[in-house]
Structure formats: structure tokens, C-alpha cells
Amino acid sequence: xxxxxxxxxxxxxxxxxxxxxxxxxxxxxxxxxxxxxxxxxxxxxxxxxxxxxxxxxxxxxxxxxxxxxxxxxxxxxxxxxxxxxxxxxxxxxxxxxxxxxxxxxxxxxxxxxxxxxxxxxxxxxxxxxxxxxxxxxxxxxxxxxxxxxxxxxxxxxxxxxxxxxxxxxxxxxxxxxxxxxxxxxxxxxxxxxxxxxxxxxxxxxxxxxxxxxxxxxxxxxxxxxxxxxxxxxxxxxxxxxxxxxxxxxxxxxxxxxxxxxxxxxxxxxxxxxxxxxxxxxxxxxxxxxxxxxxxxxxxxxxxxxxxxxxxxxxxxxxxxxxxxxxxxxxxxxxxx
Amino acid sequence: xxxxxxxxxxxxxxxxxxxxxxxxxxxxxxxxxxxxxxxxxxxxxxxxxxxxxxxxxxxxxxxxxxxxxxxxxxxxxxxxxxxxxxxxxxxxxxxxxxxxxxxxxxxxxxxxxxxxxxxxxxxxxxxxxxxxxxxxxxxxxxxxxxxxxxxxxxxxxxxxxxxxxxxxxxxxxxxxxxxxxxxxxxxxxxxxxxxxxxxxxxxxxxxxxxxxxxxxxxxxxxxxxxxxxxxxxxxxxxxxxxxxxxxxxxxxxxxxxxxxxxxxxxxxxxxxxxxxxxxxxxxxxxxxxxxxxxxxxxxxxxxxxxxxxxxxxxxxxxxxxxxxxxxxxxxxxxxxxxxxxxxxxxxxxxxxx
Numbered sequence: 067x068x069x070x071x072x073x074x075x076x077x078x079x080x081x082x083x084x085x086x087x088x089x090x091x092x093x094x095x096x097x098x099x100x101x102x103x104x105x106x107x108x109x110x111x112x113x114x115x116x117x118x119x120x121x122x123x124x125x126x127x128x129x130x131x132x133x134x135x136x137x138x139x140x141x142x143x144x145x146x147x148x149x150x151x152x153x154x155x156x157x158x159x160x161x162x163x164x165x166x167x168x169x170x171x172x173x174x175x176x177x178x179x180x181x182x183x184x185x186x187x188x189x190x191x192x193x194x195x196x197x198x199x200x201x202x203x204x205x206x207x208x209x210x211x212x213x214x215x216x217x218x219x220x221x222x223x224x225x226x227x228x229x230x231x232x233x234x235x236x237x238x239x240x241x242x243x244x245x246x247x248x249x250x251x252x253x254x255x256x257x258x259x260x261x262x263x264x265x266x267x268x269x270x271x272x273x274x275x276x277x278x279x280x281x282x283x284x285x286x287x288x289x290x291x292x293x294x295x296x297x298x299x300x301x302x303x304x305x306x307x308x309x310x311x312x313x314x315x316x317x318x319x320x321x322x323x324x325x326x327x328x329x330x331x332x333x334x335x336x337x338x339x340x341x342x343x344x345x346x347x348x349x350x351x352x353x354x355x356x357x358x359x360x361x362x363x364x365x366x367x368x369x370x371x372x373x374x375x376x377x378x379x380x381x382x383x384x385x386x387x388x389x390x391x392x393x394x395x396x397x398x399x400x401x402x
Numbered sequence: 403x404x405x406x407x408x409x410x411x412x413x414x415x416x417x418x419x420x421x422x423x424x425x426x427x428x429x430x431x432x433x434x435x436x437x438x439x440x441x442x443x444x445x446x447x448x449x450x451x452x453x454x455x456x457x458x459x460x461x462x463x464x465x466x467x468x469x470x471x472x473x474x475x476x477x478x479x480x481x482x483x484x485x486x487x488x489x490x491x492x493x494x495x496x497x498x499x500x501x502x503x504x505x506x507x508x509x510x511x512x513x514x515x516x517x518x519x520x521x522x523x524x525x526x527x528x529x530x531x532x533x534x535x536x537x538x539x540x541x542x543x544x545x546x547x548x549x550x551x552x553x554x555x556x557x558x559x560x561x562x563x564x565x566x567x568x569x570x571x572x573x574x575x576x577x578x579x580x581x582x583x584x585x586x587x588x589x590x591x592x593x594x595x596x597x598x599x600x601x602x603x604x605x606x607x608x609x610x611x612x613x614x615x616x617x618x619x620x621x622x623x624x625x626x627x628x629x630x631x632x633x634x635x636x637x638x639x640x641x642x643x644x645x646x647x648x649x650x651x652x653x654x655x656x657x658x659x660x661x662x663x664x665x666x667x668x669x670x671x672x673x674x675x676x677x678x679x680x681x682x683x684x685x686x687x688x689x690x691x692x693x694x695x696x697x698x699x700x701x702x703x704x705x706x707x708x709x710x711x712x713x714x715x716x717x718x719x720x721x722x723x724x725x726x727x728x729x730x731x732x733x734x735x736x737x738x739x740x741x742x743x744x745x746x747x748x749x750x751x752x753x754x755x
Contacts, residue, residue, distance in 0.1 A: 107732035110638040141694050197434040201451045203540050288433045294642030294730050310681050320466045350730030352644040353435050
């Protein structure tokens with residue numbers, strides 16, 4: 067089955083399930099994706115009425131992780147007394163993983179959330195296409211069969227879909243919600259563990275420490291500290307981010323290399339064992355920086371040390387937030 | 403003849419001749435993004451670009467800038483002001499919308515003359531703008547709706563039109579004309595060249611399909627401060643600062659004192675700030691008058707389309723469309739303004755500027 071057909075089927079099933087949730091009064095609102103207004107984009111949308119469900123879509127540009135809007139819960143998802151509404155959320159696998167992490171960390175009330183699950187077929191690597199097109203305006207990006215077709219004023223370019231999706235999506239093993247049928251309509255799976263090979267970071271791991279340093283430094287040259295990576299991250303929900311602490315100031319906020327580097331590395335550390343591999347942080351970056359390999363490396367360390375994968379259920383607290391008497395601690399002296 | 407011709411293979415010569423006198427800034431490709439940087443090698447200059455990702459405001463109002471440096475001892479603080487303000491800048495290849503943004507900056511940085519930001523104003527005074535018309539504006543461009551034009555020459559010193567294998571060079575201000583005179587090796591333009599440039603300008607204007615009824619937007623904004631439309635407008639926003647940082651007219655900055663206690667010295671710097679940050683309006687008491695993204699999104703629109711017209715009799719938007727295509731959540735300004743345009747008027751509500 068081609069990607070184009072699969073997208074149509076997913077869109078239909080999302081709409082049907084959304085309609086069902088609203089008509090049976092199981093939820094007050096649905097949060098999902100709608101058609102973007104510029105190529106390579108999509109817009110998150112809140113649906114309140116049954117007749118609006120046809121605005122919901124699925125395509126391979128629905129890169130925002132919708133769990134982002136749950137913690138802190140945005141005002142549009144609350145009633146007039148600022149109490150949480152019952153929310154239906156269009157959930158690819160990584161959205162559900164993020165909801166699970168938020169639930170395990172007591173940030174969301176799962177009783178108020180229904181997932182609309184489906185078998186996600188991956189997200190297009192926006193910046194890779196953007197870079198290859200260069201200084202020509204894209205007017206339309208569409209999937210035809212198994213290709214991504216990019217059209218401009220008087221040109222057209224074809225990209226094979228399976229080569230132009232995010233590296234994370236290529237190795238993804240949680241394509242549909244890891245949830246139970248009571249918390250999910252549509253497709254879902256029950257998962258205890260997955261066998262992630264972390265093959266997406268093989269290249270990075272093979273570099274020497276100096277090479278890694280130079281590689282990251284080079285990537286960060288264009289960072290403007292707009293914090294879109296932090297803002298798009300579904301599990302970054304602190305009321306006051308460490309980098310915003312100003313009484314007293316904890317970190318420098320200049321564009322000098324050490325400040326930018328510190329922000330990104332400390333942010334990544336805060337995600338150790340919590341990153342759900344959605345890739346939203348790199349998809350949203352306005353200057354196309356992809357630092358997923360850092361969080362992925364941390365995930366791998368956590369997996370090896372604690373046999374833990376984030377967001378597979380809503381009960382297990384991420385290991386970095388938990389303590390057990392038999393925790394292995396020798397790594398504190400090791401290089402990894 | 404006032405109009406000259408610069409051949410595309412003469413850019414290196416132009417750079418060589420001017421880079422001694424001026425700090426020569428031009429668009430380059432930095433990790434896949436077009437940005438204005440000080441040129442070290444003329445071959446890096448890219449002129450057939452759509453528009454830069456980071457606006458050229460970064461040249462005169464960089465993201466991080468030292469205001470002054472100081473040394474401390476037990477009794478005194480000695481302040482050293484900026485010593486480099488006599489430096490002459492040349493911004494080469496700037497687009498008309500971005501050049502116009504400096505006119506807006508002039509208002510902000512001199513606040514009706516009551517107060518003057520000498521660092522910015524001095525730098526601007528020492529800057530020469532060599533701009534270039536947009537042969538192929540983006541579909542997200544709407545400069546013609548906010549008083550601009552893809553071939554607007556008004557805010558430039560020298561204006562270039564891309565004729566294919568050469569540029570038509572026109573001196574606009576006295577400063578620009580004098581500079582052209584110094585470049586005696588430029589050949590004269592023919593009538594045909596001038597005609598071709600006029601045709602390109604006409605064609606470019608026709609390519610701008612986004613039209614915004616700005617008057618109606620400005621009018622409606624004066625009465626819709628409490629309208630529920632803002633809930634809808636801010637729905638998708640994830641609260642990052644990319645719209646503001648990449649906006650050529652956003653001027654907000656934060657001031658930070660960095661003290662090196664070990665060496666008894668320090669510096670006061672300013673860095674870009676954005677009203678989209680939750681800390682932007684946080685008061686010392688802990689109260690935050692804009693503590694939801696609904697209020698913060700409203701402020702961005704209000705500032706550009708209501709407060710600017712009220713305070714300076716100018717629009718705070720140049721129609722470059724950057725915020726449209728860089729927004730991670732695709733919270734499209736065109737859609738936002740359309741929603742505001744369609745608000746039905748209610749009486750009795752006034753905007754708080």
C-alpha cells in the first residue's frame with residue numbers, strides 16, 4: 067500500500083473516530099492536525115463540533131507533537147473555570163509515548179484524555195528537503211504514490227519517501243499508541259519493551275570526542291536561541307526553564323558559543339530517559355538544526371543501564387526521576 | 403548618465419574596492435540559511451536569493467551587542483564606551499522590505515527625539531545600503547499591502563536590478579551617487595537596460611498575490627482587545643520566539659550586566675528579547691500581566707498593527723512574510739489578519755496602547 071493511500075485511510079479513520087468521540091460525548095474537544103498554509107507544514111487545530119471533524123488531516127508533515135499542548139495545559143483546553151476539558155488527541159505513537167511520560171510524571175490526568183490511535187507512517191525531514199531545494203520557492207508539497215513531489219513555479223522535484231523521512235522515523239518501533247483499548251480509540255498496541263538498535267546514531271557514536279565536539283559546534287553556528295526546540299518538546303514543561311532563571315541568572319543567554327552549547331546540552335540532559343523520539347525539536351527548528359542524536363545517545367545509555375524505554379506505559383517513572391537501592395552507579399566514574 | 407551597469411563577474415572587484423573602507427556585509431549561505439555576514443571572500447556573496455532567513459537587522463542591531471565595558475575597584479567604576487562607532491558599514495544586496503525596516507528602527511531608537519540610542523543611530527548614520535529588487539517575490543510576500551514594493555528604492559542609497567548577467571546600478575541618495583562616481587569603472591547603462599529593469603519591476607509587482615486589507619485590520623484592532631478571536635489565533639502557537647527573532651521590525655532587547663568578579667571588570671550587553679517569552683513582562687513582584695500565550699500572541703499583532711500606527715503613524719510590518727514561513731506551528735499571519743478583518747465591530751471598547 068502506497069503512502070498516499072495510507073495517508074487517506076489514516077485521515078478517514080481519524081475523522082471517524084473523532085466524530086464518534088464527540089457524538090457520544092466522550093470528549094469535549096479534539097486536538098489534531100489541519101492542512102498547513104505553506105508547503106512542508108501543518109497546523110495543530112482544536113475541534114469542538116462534530117461538523118468540523120473534516121478539518122482534521124493526516125499527512126507526513128504533522129510533525130508537531132500534540133502532547134505539547136497538554137502540559138502545561140493550554141487555556142483553550144480548559145473550561146471557563148480553568149478546569150481541564152475532556153480531550154481527544156490525535157495520537158501517533160510518539161504522541162502517545164509523550165502522554166504516557168506526562169502521566170507518569172503526574173502532569174496530566176489520563177482519565178480526561180482519549181487517544182485517537184493510528185499506525186503512523188513517518189514524518190518528512192523538512193530541513194533536508196528545504197536544503198536540497200535551496201533558494202527557490204516551494205509552492206506545493208504532496209505525496210504521490212511513494213514519492214514526495216515538490217512543485218515550484220516552473221519546476222518539479224521528486225524525492226523518494228523512504229529516504230526523506232526523519233532518521234528517527236526510520237528506526238521507530240512505536241508507530242501506534244502504546245495504550246489500552248479503554249484509553250484509545252482506533253489502533254493501539256500494548257507494549258512492555260521494544261528492541262531499539264539505535265542504528266540512527268551509529269555515525270555519531272563512531273566519532274572521537276574531539277570530532278563530536280567539532281560536529282556539534284558546527285551545527286550550532288546558526289542557532290538563534292529562539293527556543294522553538296524547547297517549546298515544541300512535549301516533555302519540556304517546567305514553569306520556569308533553567309535558562310530563563312534570572313533571580314539570579316543561572317546561564318548566559320548570549321549567542322556566544324558556550325551559552326548556546328550549554329543550553330542545548332543541559333536541555334538534552336533533562337531529557338535523558340524521557341525523550342520520546344518524536345523529532346519535533348528538529349522539525350520545528352527555523353534554521354534546520356538537528357540535535358536528536360544527543361538525546362538518542364542518552365536514551366541508549368538509559369536503556370543499557372536501566373532497561374527502560376520512555377513512554378511505553380503511563381505508570382513507570384523515568385529512571386532519572388526515580389531511585390532504587392539496587393541502581394547501578396558505577397557509571398558515574400566511567401566515560402561513555 | 404546616472405544609471406550604470408555592474409557585471410555579475412565584477413562583484414569581486416566591487417568588494418575589493420570597498421571592503422577596505424567599509425565593513426562589507428552581504429548575504430551568504432550559512433548551513434543552509436541565507437544570513438547577512440561580514441564578507442571575507444567575495445565568492446560567498448549570494449544575490450539570487452529569495453530573502454534572508456535572519457533579517458539584516460542583525461548587522462546594525464545584532465542579537466548580542468556590548469553597550470559598554472567597565473572595571474571596578476573598591477571605590478570607583480570606570481566605564482569604557484564603545485570605541486568602534488566610527489566604523490563605516492555597507493550592507494550589500496538588501497531587499498526593499500528589509501531596507502524599509504530601518505526606517506521603523508529610526509523611530510524606535512530615537513523615540514520621538516525624547517531619547518536617543520546613540521549606538522544604533524551612529525551605526526545607521528555610518529551605513530550605506532546597496533539594495534536589490536526582488537525579481538521573484540515569494541507567495542507569502544505582501545509588501546504591496548503595507549506600503550512597500552518589490553522594487554521600492556526609497557530607503558536605499560544605491561539600488562540594483564538583476565538583469566540576468568548584469569545589474570543595473572542606480573544612485574538614489576547623494577551618498578549613493580557619490581559612491582557610484584568613485585566606482586569609475588562601472589559602464590554606462592543603455593536605455594534598453596533601464597527599460598528591462600522597469601519591466602522586471604512591473605512583473606515582480608504582479609507576482610505578489612497576497613493582498614491584505616490593512617486599514618480594516620488596524621481599524622478592527624482598536625476595538626477587539628477582549629475579543630474571543632485571540633483564543634483561536636493563539637491556539638496552535640507553541641510559544642517560541644522565531645517569529646520575533648526573524649522579524650525585521652522587532653526591536654525588543656534585554657539588558658544584562660555580566661560581571662567578572664575575579665578580574666574586577668564587566669560589561670553591559672543587550673540581547674534580543676521577544677514578547678513571546680513568558681518572562682518578557684514578568685514583574686519583580688511575580689505578577690505577569692501577559693501570563694498566557696493568548697495575551698502574548700495578541701501583543702505581537704497589536705504591536706505591529708495597532709501600537710505602531712498609534713505611536714508613530716506607521717505600520718510595524720514590512721510584509722516580508724518571514725513569520726509566515728518560519729512559524730513551527732504554521733500560525734500564518736495572513737490567516738490571523740483575515741480573522742481580525744472579519745471581526746464584527748462592537749462599540750465602546752478602546753485599545754490600551
